[in-house]
Protein backbone atom coordinates (compact mmCIF):
# COMPACT_ATOMS: atom_id res chain seq x y z
CA UNK A 1 0.00 0.00 0.00
CA UNK A 2 1.39 3.42 -0.97
CA UNK A 3 1.79 5.88 1.89
CA UNK A 4 0.83 8.86 -0.25
CA UNK A 5 -1.43 9.68 -3.17
CA UNK A 6 0.53 8.98 -6.32
CA UNK A 7 -0.50 8.36 -9.90
CA UNK A 8 0.93 5.65 -12.14
CA UNK A 9 0.96 7.20 -15.61
CA UNK A 10 2.71 4.50 -17.64
CA UNK A 11 1.35 0.92 -17.72
CA UNK A 12 0.69 -1.83 -20.25
CA UNK A 13 -1.86 -4.59 -20.71
CA UNK A 14 -2.44 -7.50 -23.09
CA UNK A 15 -3.14 -5.04 -25.89
CA UNK A 16 0.63 -4.47 -25.94
CA UNK A 17 2.62 -7.25 -27.66
CA UNK A 18 4.89 -7.66 -24.62
CA UNK A 19 2.22 -7.97 -21.91
CA UNK A 20 -0.41 -10.59 -21.10
CA UNK A 21 -2.20 -8.72 -18.34
CA UNK A 22 -5.94 -8.09 -18.62
CA UNK A 23 -6.93 -4.44 -18.02
CA UNK A 24 -9.19 -5.47 -15.16
CA UNK A 25 -6.38 -7.20 -13.25
CA UNK A 26 -4.08 -4.21 -13.59
CA UNK A 27 -6.84 -1.92 -12.31
CA UNK A 28 -7.57 -4.23 -9.37
CA UNK A 29 -3.87 -4.30 -8.40
CA UNK A 30 -3.61 -0.49 -8.68
CA UNK A 31 -6.70 -0.02 -6.49
CA UNK A 32 -5.34 -2.45 -3.91
CA UNK A 33 -2.02 -0.58 -3.75
CA UNK A 34 -3.77 2.74 -3.18
CA UNK A 35 -2.62 4.35 -6.46
CA UNK A 36 -4.64 7.53 -7.04
CA UNK A 37 -4.75 7.52 -10.87
CA UNK A 38 -3.91 4.68 -13.23
CA UNK A 39 -3.20 5.59 -16.84
CA UNK A 40 -3.02 2.68 -19.25
CA UNK A 41 -0.60 3.47 -22.06
CA UNK A 42 -0.45 0.48 -24.37
CA UNK A 43 2.21 0.44 -27.06
CA UNK A 44 1.79 1.91 -30.50
CA UNK A 45 5.05 1.37 -32.40
CA UNK A 46 4.34 3.65 -35.34
CA UNK A 47 7.14 2.22 -37.51
CA UNK A 48 5.46 -1.22 -37.31
CA UNK A 49 1.91 0.14 -37.29
CA UNK A 50 0.44 -2.05 -40.02
CA UNK A 51 2.66 -5.10 -39.52
CA UNK A 52 1.73 -5.49 -35.85
CA UNK A 53 -1.88 -4.25 -36.09
CA UNK A 54 -1.47 -1.34 -33.70
CA UNK A 55 -4.67 0.28 -34.92
CA UNK A 56 -6.69 -2.69 -33.67
CA UNK A 57 -4.63 -3.06 -30.52
CA UNK A 58 -5.18 0.55 -29.46
CA UNK A 59 -8.87 0.45 -30.35
CA UNK A 60 -9.15 -2.61 -28.10
CA UNK A 61 -7.16 -1.02 -25.29
CA UNK A 62 -9.15 2.22 -25.40
CA UNK A 63 -12.51 0.40 -25.22
CA UNK A 64 -11.36 -1.98 -22.47
CA UNK A 65 -10.02 0.87 -20.33
CA UNK A 66 -13.20 2.94 -20.79
CA UNK A 67 -15.23 -0.09 -19.70
CA UNK A 68 -13.38 -0.24 -16.34
CA UNK A 69 -13.69 3.45 -15.48
CA UNK A 70 -15.60 3.97 -12.24
CA UNK A 71 -15.42 0.30 -11.24
CA UNK A 72 -12.61 0.49 -8.68
CA UNK A 73 -13.74 2.88 -5.97
CA UNK A 74 -11.52 5.95 -5.67
CA UNK A 75 -9.08 4.82 -8.36
CA UNK A 76 -9.27 7.07 -11.40
CA UNK A 77 -8.64 5.12 -14.57
CA UNK A 78 -7.39 7.05 -17.59
CA UNK A 79 -6.94 6.19 -21.26
CA UNK A 80 -3.50 6.74 -22.66
CA UNK A 81 -1.12 5.51 -25.31
CA UNK A 82 2.64 5.17 -25.58
CA UNK A 83 3.26 6.58 -29.03
CA UNK A 84 6.68 5.42 -30.19
CA UNK A 85 8.54 6.68 -33.25
CA UNK A 86 5.63 8.82 -34.55
CA UNK A 87 8.02 10.65 -36.89
CA UNK A 88 8.77 7.36 -38.63
CA UNK A 89 5.12 7.04 -39.68
CA UNK A 90 3.47 10.43 -39.08
CA UNK A 91 0.35 9.58 -41.08
CA UNK A 92 -0.54 6.59 -38.88
CA UNK A 93 0.35 8.52 -35.72
CA UNK A 94 -1.86 11.47 -36.66
CA UNK A 95 -4.76 9.23 -37.56
CA UNK A 96 -4.48 7.32 -34.29
CA UNK A 97 -4.47 10.51 -32.23
CA UNK A 98 -7.39 12.03 -34.08
CA UNK A 99 -9.56 8.94 -33.74
CA UNK A 100 -9.34 8.49 -29.94
CA UNK A 101 -10.01 11.01 -27.17
CA UNK A 102 -6.96 10.04 -25.12
CA UNK A 103 -6.38 11.46 -21.69
CA UNK A 104 -2.63 11.14 -22.05
CA UNK A 105 -0.04 10.57 -24.76
CA UNK A 106 3.48 9.46 -23.92
CA UNK A 107 6.09 10.16 -26.59
CA UNK A 108 8.90 7.64 -26.82
CA UNK A 109 11.63 6.16 -28.95
CA UNK A 110 12.40 2.46 -28.72
CA UNK A 111 13.95 2.09 -32.17
CA UNK A 112 15.95 4.58 -34.21
CA UNK A 113 15.46 4.62 -37.97
CA UNK A 114 16.63 1.46 -39.69
CA UNK A 115 17.26 -0.37 -36.42
CA UNK A 116 15.28 -2.69 -34.18
CA UNK A 117 14.19 -1.80 -30.66
CA UNK A 118 17.23 -1.27 -28.38
CA UNK A 119 15.91 -4.29 -26.51
CA UNK A 120 16.84 -6.57 -29.42
CA UNK A 121 20.26 -5.14 -30.36
CA UNK A 122 23.49 -7.04 -29.68
CA UNK A 123 25.98 -4.55 -28.25
CA UNK A 124 28.85 -7.01 -27.86
CA UNK A 125 29.66 -6.96 -31.58
CA UNK A 126 29.54 -3.16 -31.97
CA UNK A 127 32.69 -1.04 -32.35
CA UNK A 128 31.11 2.09 -30.90
CA UNK A 129 27.74 1.48 -29.25
CA UNK A 130 27.72 5.12 -28.14
CA UNK A 131 27.35 6.18 -31.79
CA UNK A 132 23.85 4.69 -31.56
CA UNK A 133 23.17 6.97 -28.63
CA UNK A 134 24.11 10.02 -30.73
CA UNK A 135 21.41 8.99 -33.19
CA UNK A 136 18.99 8.15 -30.40
CA UNK A 137 19.23 11.60 -28.80
CA UNK A 138 18.93 13.26 -32.22
CA UNK A 139 15.67 11.37 -32.76
CA UNK A 140 14.52 12.32 -29.24
CA UNK A 141 15.12 15.96 -30.10
CA UNK A 142 13.25 15.49 -33.37
CA UNK A 143 10.34 13.92 -31.44
CA UNK A 144 10.14 16.90 -29.11
CA UNK A 145 10.87 19.69 -31.59
CA UNK A 146 9.33 18.51 -34.86
CA UNK A 147 6.60 16.07 -33.86
CA UNK A 148 5.51 17.51 -30.54
CA UNK A 149 2.04 15.94 -30.32
CA UNK A 150 2.50 14.17 -26.98
CA UNK A 151 2.16 15.17 -23.33
CA UNK A 152 5.18 13.66 -21.62
CA UNK A 153 8.54 12.40 -22.88
CA UNK A 154 8.92 8.79 -21.77
CA UNK A 155 12.12 7.24 -20.38
CA UNK A 156 14.69 9.67 -21.82
CA UNK A 157 17.52 7.23 -21.05
CA UNK A 158 15.79 4.10 -22.42
CA UNK A 159 18.82 2.65 -24.32
CA UNK A 160 20.89 2.72 -21.10
CA UNK A 161 18.57 0.05 -19.68
CA UNK A 162 20.23 -2.33 -22.18
CA UNK A 163 23.63 -0.76 -22.88
CA UNK A 164 24.66 -0.12 -19.28
CA UNK A 165 22.19 -2.38 -17.47
CA UNK A 166 22.10 -5.61 -19.46
CA UNK A 167 25.43 -5.39 -21.33
CA UNK A 168 27.54 -3.43 -18.85
CA UNK A 169 28.84 -1.07 -21.57
CA UNK A 170 30.34 2.02 -19.92
CA UNK A 171 28.75 5.23 -21.22
CA UNK A 172 30.09 8.70 -20.51
CA UNK A 173 26.91 10.71 -20.55
CA UNK A 174 28.77 14.04 -20.71
CA UNK A 175 29.05 13.39 -24.46
CA UNK A 176 25.29 14.01 -24.70
CA UNK A 177 24.82 16.88 -22.26
CA UNK A 178 24.47 19.51 -25.02
CA UNK A 179 21.71 17.72 -26.90
CA UNK A 180 19.94 16.70 -23.69
CA UNK A 181 19.88 20.37 -22.62
CA UNK A 182 18.32 21.20 -25.98
CA UNK A 183 15.71 18.47 -25.51
CA UNK A 184 14.89 19.85 -22.05
CA UNK A 185 14.71 23.46 -23.25
CA UNK A 186 12.39 22.47 -26.10
CA UNK A 187 10.15 20.45 -23.77
CA UNK A 188 9.92 23.35 -21.31
CA UNK A 189 9.22 25.96 -23.99
CA UNK A 190 6.43 23.86 -25.44
CA UNK A 191 4.78 23.14 -22.08
CA UNK A 192 5.27 19.40 -22.17
CA UNK A 193 6.33 17.14 -19.32
CA UNK A 194 9.28 14.89 -18.61
CA UNK A 195 8.55 11.37 -17.41
CA UNK A 196 10.31 9.68 -14.52
CA UNK A 197 10.12 6.00 -15.39
CA UNK A 198 10.66 3.77 -12.37
CA UNK A 199 11.09 0.47 -14.26
CA UNK A 200 14.89 0.79 -14.10
CA UNK A 201 14.74 0.42 -10.32
CA UNK A 202 13.58 -3.19 -10.69
CA UNK A 203 15.90 -3.99 -13.59
CA UNK A 204 19.63 -4.61 -13.80
CA UNK A 205 20.48 -0.93 -14.33
CA UNK A 206 18.98 -0.15 -10.89
CA UNK A 207 18.25 3.51 -11.69
CA UNK A 208 15.36 5.76 -12.55
CA UNK A 209 15.02 6.50 -16.28
CA UNK A 210 16.14 9.27 -16.34
CA UNK A 211 18.11 9.37 -13.12
CA UNK A 212 18.60 12.16 -10.56
CA UNK A 213 21.33 14.09 -12.44
CA UNK A 214 19.01 14.59 -15.43
CA UNK A 215 16.03 15.50 -13.27
CA UNK A 216 18.17 18.06 -11.50
CA UNK A 217 19.33 19.54 -14.80
CA UNK A 218 15.75 19.71 -16.14
CA UNK A 219 14.78 21.52 -12.95
CA UNK A 220 17.75 23.93 -13.23
CA UNK A 221 16.67 24.82 -16.75
CA UNK A 222 13.21 25.70 -15.43
CA UNK A 223 11.38 22.39 -15.91
CA UNK A 224 8.35 22.05 -13.67
CA UNK A 225 6.10 19.49 -15.34
CA UNK A 226 6.92 15.88 -14.51
CA UNK A 227 4.91 12.67 -14.76
CA UNK A 228 5.72 9.35 -13.13
CA UNK A 229 5.10 5.79 -14.25
CA UNK A 230 6.09 2.25 -13.34
CA UNK A 231 5.98 0.97 -16.94
CA UNK A 232 4.34 -2.13 -15.43
CA UNK A 233 3.64 -4.90 -17.92
CA UNK A 234 2.03 -7.05 -15.23
CA UNK A 235 -0.30 -6.32 -12.34
CA UNK A 236 2.33 -7.15 -9.70
CA UNK A 237 4.46 -4.21 -10.90
CA UNK A 238 1.71 -1.58 -10.78
CA UNK A 239 2.91 1.31 -8.66
CA UNK A 240 6.38 -0.19 -8.28
CA UNK A 241 9.04 2.43 -7.50
CA UNK A 242 6.62 5.37 -7.38
CA UNK A 243 7.54 6.32 -3.82
CA UNK A 244 11.29 6.15 -4.54
CA UNK A 245 10.78 8.21 -7.69
CA UNK A 246 8.67 10.77 -5.83
CA UNK A 247 11.35 11.09 -3.12
CA UNK A 248 14.04 11.79 -5.74
CA UNK A 249 11.80 14.37 -7.40
CA UNK A 250 11.20 16.11 -4.08
CA UNK A 251 14.92 16.17 -3.35
CA UNK A 252 15.47 17.82 -6.76
CA UNK A 253 13.04 20.59 -5.83
CA UNK A 254 9.85 19.44 -7.56
CA UNK A 255 6.75 20.12 -5.48
CA UNK A 256 4.08 18.70 -7.80
CA UNK A 257 3.48 15.83 -10.14
CA UNK A 258 1.27 16.06 -13.20
CA UNK A 259 -1.49 13.66 -14.17
CA UNK A 260 -3.28 14.19 -17.49
CA UNK A 261 -7.00 14.14 -18.12
CA UNK A 262 -8.25 14.96 -21.61
CA UNK A 263 -4.63 15.89 -22.31
CA UNK A 264 -4.57 18.63 -19.70
CA UNK A 265 -2.19 18.45 -16.75
CA UNK A 266 -3.60 18.41 -13.26
CA UNK A 267 -0.99 19.00 -10.57
CA UNK A 268 -0.94 16.81 -7.49
CA UNK A 269 1.20 17.77 -4.48
CA UNK A 270 4.31 15.65 -4.09
Ligand SMILES: [Zn+2]
Nearest residue numbers: 082108154155
Ligand atom coordinates in the same frame (compact mmCIF):
# COMPACT_ATOMS: atom_id res chain seq x y z
ZN1 LIG B 1 8.63 2.57 -23.66
Ligand SMILES: [Zn+2]
Nearest residue numbers: 010012082231
Ligand atom coordinates in the same frame (compact mmCIF):
# COMPACT_ATOMS: atom_id res chain seq x y z
ZN1 LIG C 1 6.08 1.44 -21.79
